[in-house]
Amino acid sequence: MRKKKLKGNFNQTLAPLLFLSPNIIIFGLFIVVPAILGLRMSLYQWSILGEPVFIGLKNFTELFGDSMFWLTLKNTLIYVFLAVPLLLVVSLLLGLLTAHRLPGIGIFRALYYVPAMLSLIIVGISWRWILGEEMGILNYLLKAAGGMPVHWLTTDTMAKLSLVLVTVWATAGFYMVMFIAGLQAIPDDLYAAASIDGANKWQTFFRIILPLLRPTVLVVLVLSTINAFKAFELIFVMTGGGPGYATKFQVQNIYLVAFEQDRMGYAAANSIILLAIIGLLTMIQFRMTRGELAGE
C-alpha cells in the first residue's frame, strides 16, 4: 500500500504516539483493563462489597454443573443457529433485489435500511405492540385472513421464533448494504459471458455470483454470529426472558448472576466461556470459507 516511506524526522516516533494516545488511553482503560480484570475475577469469589476470595477454578467447575448455564446456552445457540442463516438468506435476497441500477432504487435501499438504524429497544417495543395476543394487529390480520391467532410471545417455541424474526427484520438491512457492495464489485462482463455460454439464471447465481461473494458472505456470517450472541435489548423489552426461561440467553444470565445475585466472579467465568464459544465459532467460519476458497 505504502508507496514511499516518510522521511526521518524527530517527530516521527513522538507525533504518532501523541495522536494515538487519547484513543489508546481510553481504549486501554475501558476495554483492555476490564477484559484482563474479567479473567482475574473468574478465579475469585467476588461480590460488590465483600473482599474477593481466591477460589481457583471453582467457578468453572460449578458452571459446568449449573443447569441454568446449560439452559441459557442451549437457548442462545438455538437463537444463533436460527437467526444467522435466515439473516444471511434474507439480506442476500434484499441485496440481489436492489444491487442493480434502476431508477429510484436508492429510495428502496434506504427504506430497507431504515429498521437497521433504529435502536433495538425501539424495535422491541414496536414489535411487542404488533405481536400483542388480543389486540395486536398481526393476530387480527391472521384472523381476518381466516387463520388462527398465534401466541407470539407466550409459548416457548413461538417466543424464540418471534425473537428470531424480529432480529431478521431489524438487522437484514445492515447486511443487505454489504451484499450490495459485494454484488456491485462483480464485473458486468462475467454476467455477459455467462449468458453467452448459455448459463441460466440459477447457474449464473450458484456458479458465478455466489463463489465471488464469498468474502462478503464470510463478513456477514462472522458479524451476524457475534451480534446474535450479544442479543440483550430485544429480550429485555419483548419477553423479559420468558415465558419461564424460554428466551433467557447467556448474556441475560450473566447480567442476572452478576447484578442481582451479586456473584460477579461466577458471572465473569460464564463470560469467559461465552467469549470462548464465540471465538471458536468465528474460527470455524473463517476455516470453512477459506477451505472452500482453496478448493476452488
Place this chain on the structure above:
Amino acid sequence: MNRISRYIVLIIVAYLIIFPLLWIVVSSFKPQRELFIYPPKLLPMRPTIQNYIESLKYGDWLLYFRNTCFVAVVRTVLMVVINTMAGYALSKFIFRGRDAIFYSMIATLMIPLQVIMVPIFLLLKSLGMLNTLWGIIIPPSATPTGVFLTRQYMLSIPNSMIEAARIDGGGEWFIFRRIIFPLSQPIVATVGIFSFMWSWNDFLWPFIVISTSKLNTLQLALANFVGQYQINWGSLLAMTVITMIPMIVVFILFQRSFIRGMTAGGVKF
C-alpha cells in the same frame, strides 16, 4: 424478472418492512380508548396528540431527551476527534509496534461489550464514574471501527502533500488539522454519523452506568417503562416515536455517508 415485476416486488417488500413502523406512528395518535378496540382500525377515528402531551407533561421525558442529546453530541465529537487522530497515526507514520497496535484493536472488535460488562461496572465504580453522564460518554468513545475506517481512507491520501507541508515547516498538529482532516471530510462524516447513531441508540452502557432516573437516556427510560407492571401503551408509543425521529432525520440527511461507511467496512474487513 422484467422491470415492472421487479418494481412490484420492490414495493411489496418495502411495504412489509415499513408497515410495522407506520403502525407504531399511527397508533401513537390514537386516543387511549381506541388503542384497545377490536377490531383495530387502520387509521385513528379521532386522531389526537393527547399521548404526546400527557407524557411530556407528567413524565420526565424532556429531561431524558436533553440527557440523550447531550450524550450523543458530546460523544460524537469525542469519537470523531480521537478516532480520526488514531487513524492518522496508524496510516501516515511508520513506527515500531504500529501494526501490532492496529491489529490488536481490530481483534478486540470480536469482544462483545456484553462479555466484559461486569468488570467494566466495577472499574467505573472505582473511578467514580457510575451515575454520571460522562460514564456513558467517555468509555465507549474509542472504537476500533472508527479507527479502521479513517485509517483505510487516509492511506489513499498522497504522502507528498504531507511532505510538502513539512518542508514548509508545518507542525504535526497543523498538518493534521489543516490538511489531513479536511481531505478526509467524507470519512469523517461517515464516522460522525455512525457515532451519533451508536450514541443515540446505545442501551447497554447507560444500563450499566446509570441507576438514578434523573440521568436516564431515552432508550433507558423506554426500557424501564416497558418493565412496569401496567404498561401505558399510549405514552410508550408516543415516546417511542419521539425517540425515533432524530435518527430518521439524520438518516434522511446523511444517507450517502451511511452507505459509504457500511460498504467500506464490509468490503475491506
